[in-house]
Amino acid sequence: MAYFTYTPPRNPVPLEGRVGILLVNLGTPDNTGYLAVRRYLKEFLSDRRVIEAPPIIWQPILQAAVLSRRPFESGANYARIWDRQENASPLLVYTRRQAEKLAERFRAEGVPVTYGMRYGNPSIKSAVEELMDRGCDRIVTIPLYPQYSATTTATANDQLFRTLMRLRRQPSITTVPSFPDHPLFIKALETSVRETLAGLSFKPQRLVASYHGLPKSCVEQGDSYQDECARTTRALVRALGLRSEQVPMTFQSRFGPMEWLQPYTAPFVQALPSQGITRIAVIMPGFMADCIETLDEIGNELREEFMEAGGEEFAIVPCLNDSNGAIDLLEDLARRHMAGFRAR
Structure with a gap:
């Protein structure tokens, strides 16, 4: 042939x-x-x-x-x-x-x-x-x-x-x-964190990674979201050379009476001052652009709740935006x- x-x-x-x-x-x-x-x-x-x-x-x-x-x-x-x-x-x-x-x-x-x-x-x-x-x-x-x-x-x-x-x-x-752990995504997140922390007058004791919440039932039915959030967090921790406990992963923006993915961001952060964690920064790696969930829910509401609970310093890491x-x-x-x- x-x-x-x-x-x-x-x-x-x-x-x-x-x-x-x-x-x-x-x-x-x-x-x-x-x-x-x-x-x-x-x-x-x-x-x-x-x-x-x-x-x-x-x-x-x-x-x-x-x-x-x-x-x-x-x-x-x-x-x-x-x-x-x-x-x-x-x-x-x-x-x-x-x-x-x-x-x-x-x-x-x-x-x-x-x-x-x-x-x-x-x-x-x-x-x-x-x-x-x-x-x-x-x-x-x-x-x-x-x-x-x-x-x-x-x-x-x-x-x-x-x-x-x-x-x-x-x-x-x-x-x-x-693209939860795409090398260029993680590199951009790492750069954003390092630039933000370099401009602060304090050193955060924790870098809280807050993702938009999702009903737990969605994951139970096969949604890969929680696993992909974990992939992003693990890759960012490695890039920054930190320990996993220094970058806890939480979920924000609950709606309705059903159980959502945990830990919930607000209660988690409010509890930190009682554990001696009074200086934190928060990053939102699930958002490519700053929006109401990052600027208001985290930047305004969560900041106020943390300070009222005994926090001393609070900063947010901007989303990647048009960087x-x-x-x-x-x-x-x-x-x-x-x-x-x-x-x-």
């Missing part, structure tokens, strides 16, 4: 269309007013990936109880951290900057970059339409969640696929998986997944 070796043409025919990059983040209200916050919370809390209770049970509670008062509380919280200059939430500001800086890395290659939000504006649908209008028939989508969860990565992909379902001619899509380390990571993720498109 004869075998033939394929030799690519010396001057291959260029591919039609182009590759585009789409960053996807959680989302934010358009402003801090009641109606804007209510619209955002309604969309967010109606997601079956987020609230798995049957709609016939959950929706009456959401409409009658949650959405009648929580928008006022959340709006006040957003107002404390709102970027007045940009007139937007920090999450939107930093996600936009990430897209802009990543676009600079790909400008010479003619690869467009944009961003969309799972909830609120700009929508994933509008982002896909923007890339298609710019001639993209292939899209690399990067959900900005370092650790996988059905409540984050999966629902972002769900929304992307719902957009594709309504298109006559779909672009080809590749979705980037989570060089963050853009290095996103560029690497994008290039690795663009390679498959270019090989066709």
